[in-house]
Amino acid sequence: MNLQQKIYKKLLEVPKGQITTYGDLAKAVGLKNGQRVVGQIMNKNPHPVIIPCHRVVMSTGKIGGYAYGEHVKTRMLNDEGIQIENGKIVNLKDTLYRF
DNA sequence: CGGCTGGCGTCGT
DNA sequence: TACGACGCCAGCC
Numbered sequence: 001m002n003l004q005q006k007i008y009k010k011l012l013e014v015p016k017g018q019i020t021t022y023g024d025l026a027k028a029v030g031l032k033n034g035q036r037v038v039g040q041i042m043n044k045n046p047h048p049v050i051i052p053c054h055r056v057v058m059s060t061g062k063i064g065g066y067a068y069g070e071h072v073k074t075r076m077l078n079d080e081g082i083q084i085e086n087g088k089i090v091n092l093k094d095t096l097y098r099f
Numbered sequence: 100c101g102g103c104t105g106g107c108g109t110c111g112t
Numbered sequence: 113t114a115c116g117a118c119g120c121c122a123g124c125c
Contacts, residue, residue, distance in 0.1 A: 004108095022121055026107095033121090036118095036119060037106095037108045038108095040110095044110090056120080058120090060122075063120090066120060
């Protein structure tokens with residue numbers, strides 16, 4: 001199974017209303033410091049819309065990037081009940097999903 | 100709080 | 113097939 005298939009599968013475990021970080025997702029698939037790799041794969045995203053890549057944020061609390069634009073990502077997260085302020089997650093620890 | 104460096108899979112040459 | 117550059121970060125200074 002390809003790495004992106006693992007990431008894609010793991011990401012689907014994240015329920016609506018909860019999010020994860022690039023680092024955690026990377027570790028979930030067996031990578032130590034694969035944060036950037038995860039982000040890169042999300043960008044290449046082989047299955048747009050099917051993969052909720054908008055539920056993946058940076059460990060610093062910032063939204064991070066998004067293939068369709070950060071504002072779109074922010075809007076989707078807000079729609080799932082996640083509080084965002086000035087481009088950052090307000091209660092990251094509270095909305096963070098644990099694998 | 101801002102900036103620089105580390106570290107790893109993919110893509111292109 | 114092999115090597116180098118790049119990218120929706122993370123962590124330390």
